[in-house]
Amino acid sequence: MNLRLRFRNGMNITKVSADSVVLKSADMNDLHYKGLSSGILAVFDKLSNGGADEDALSRLVVEHDGSAKLFGYYQFIYGLTSSALIAHHLYEDSQPIAAIMPIARHYKFEQKRIDPDQVYQFSKFAYVRQEDGDFVIETPRGCAKVYLYAEPAFTLWRTLATGHSLNDLAALYDELDSKTIKQFLNLLLNAEMIVSVAEDESTIETAEGALEMWDFHDLLFHARSRQGRHNNPYGGTYRFRGRKQSPPLVKSYADHEPIALPKPDLDALKQGDAPFTAVLESRRSRRTYQDDAPLTFEQLGHFLYRAARVQQMHQPGGDMPDISFRPHPGGGAIHELNLYPIVGKCEGLAGGVYYYDPLNHTLKLVTPHNEYVQRLLHIGWMTADRRSFPQVMFGITSRFGRLQWKYESMVYAATLKNVGALYQTMYLVAEAMGLAAVGLGGGNSDLFGLTTGLDYYEESLVGEFLLGSRDPNGQEW
Ligand SMILES: Cc1cc2nc3c(=O)[nH]c(=O)nc-3n(C[C@H](O)[C@H](O)[C@H](O)COP(=O)(O)O)c2cc1C
Incomplete structure (x- = not known):
């Protein structure tokens, strides 16, 4: 699997006793986890150090706690993800190429259903900026940032300036694993940074509806100067x-x-x-x-x-x-x-x-x-x-x-x-x-x-x- 889970940036994880852990971050109250099994402690350790894909994390739990504890683990990891604590890093040939980083409490991550012929295009509200030496895509529409670390992420992102489907991208870049392309689209969809293009070339951002009327700068100003869609100091x-x-x-x-x-x-x-x-x-x-x-x-x-x-x-x-x-x-x-x-x-x-x-x-x-x-x-x-x-x-x-x-x-x-x-x-x-x-x-x-x-x-x-x-x-x- 080319998607690794890791605690999002800015999280500090401290083990306070043999079976308890505290998660700290400047943008939230401390989270205390007590009575953790050795399998879950090993998962915590992995999520703080380098991350791992879901299969590897499940294997850790089975090794430490036995397979009977797997259901508890799934609930646990779902809880962390839906509390906007987990970033997903996309790897190609064991090199990280992109990551989705939650920045707001209402963040949700799921595997989106991607029809290979569905055309997608970069959102008119998404923009790229430099942050601590990384390229970061942000948008006032979603609850996450996407980091671009290496090729082929840059090429794929640039290509999406105009509408392309998964099949189009796979044909254009046949040296790439189509699973990587699919996961990259999945990250961008979870961050609301690409939009589906209909046959008449309309998107949710251009078709009749509330989004059509927003200017890029107005929506960004609204989203960033209010609380809710970012974790900037406020x-x-x-x-x-x-x-x-x-x-x-x-x-x-x-x-x-x-x-x-x-x-x-x-x-x-x-x-x-x-x-x-x-x-x-x-x-x-x-x-x-x-x-x-x-x-x-x-x-x-x-x-x-x-x-x-x-x-x-x-x-x-x-x-x-x-x-x-x-x-x-x-x-x-x-x-x-x-x-x-x-x-x-x-x-x-x-x-x-x-x-x-x-x-x-x-x-x-x-x-x-x-x-x-x-x-x-x-x-x-x-x-x-x-x-x-x-x-x-x-x-x-x-x-x-x-x-x-x-x-x-x-x-x-x-x-x-x-x-x-x-x-x-x-x-x-x-x-x-x-x-x-x-x-x-x-x-x-x-x-x-x-x-x-x-x-x-x-x-x-x-x-x-x-x-x-x-x-x-x-x-x-
Ligand atoms: C923030 C603000 C901006 C305005 N901008 C203009 C303007 O650019 N040109 C103008 O002729 N009137 C402007 N007005 C006046 C409004 O047109 C006016 O308040 C409105 O028509 C209601 O009329 P009233 O002030 O007589 O109640 C502005 C008023 C406000 C409060």
Whole structure:
């Protein structure tokens, strides 16, 4: 048999007494096995050291415990496999060529029925990457990785870029044992990395159904930023603690002159502002402005103060980063989002890109108005249905490092959720102030980086929001 069973990567097996064993792995609770027979202990030993095929493992049990214990062994090995603890390694001429590695609790491994004439093709969701010097195929569809170690695995995998059956592959590569080809297809099927191609050339990924509608990157993002289909570290793991400092709460732009922004009278607003329910009920996305009376510098100051300033700062001490509390919520109170007013037309403020310092409630000019600034505004205008030309567009960036310092696997998802929370707060403040506001669904992060000199990987645009003076006769829909 060319398929050997072995504990999956990352498992640590310790014998704690003559008949008990503990299995440890960073991604699960310890598993204790007690009262094991000498045959099962020998199986444990084989699964930890080099592995063996099913026949060899059964023989070990018979040798140690007698054939009466075989049924118990089958149940035992089935339990290990269905608990996603066992990897299957495919061998050709005693050399490992590929392996399927479980990465999630719902993993199932079974011998798939393979019709020799059934055509299979590599999935549109599967992709290859390098990991610790190995080629690894991953997919957001399955619960396993497949490792490619040596030929003929690479050749077979490449050939499956277009549809081929077992018979096609055997004819193409007649020097190969067809059992090896069959087992390779079996591994890929168990990992959901190949799909059956129907006579009309459709697959489950292209035929009508939910999968047809998914983009590769969206499904990958969904699967890897949620729990369930991977065993990557997840949540607040503080992986950079002691290695790197988190980026600070606010950026300094030390050599830029601060422009103090006007503040609203909050006490007066608490008494006289529009009631919350009235604001909530009247809020709409508004894209048309009163061009002869644009947004003013004072309104911009009041808006930023009410929606996005730091209300309270908290310094936990040690190497823990400062956190803050603001009118809008933010995961972990980390507040990695920054607001950059991109000013087209604002009474009392020159055009250009500014950084909003939410701690000191000041603006700092980052880039005076130029052709790039104009292009950013133009994109905002096109995205908001080509109505009024933007008066102020807020570029919302994420300083990813602030979240990455604490969280793992979910950083980008978290930052987009924070954008949503900020959008809603901005919408409500704009409505309460009688302004016109609309959140946008996309923009050009590279162009913003070019305009401001920001490093794409440290801080990129993740949202944009338009604000202007409301045209009382504006037609919204
Ligand atoms: C995340 C998000 C993205 C949006 N993207 C756009 C956009 O790109 N262009 C646009 O004109 N409106 C955009 N909008 C506004 C929606 O079209 C608007 O909220 C929706 O039509 C409902 O109308 P309402 O906001 O008046 O309730 C967006 C809103 C949100 C929350």
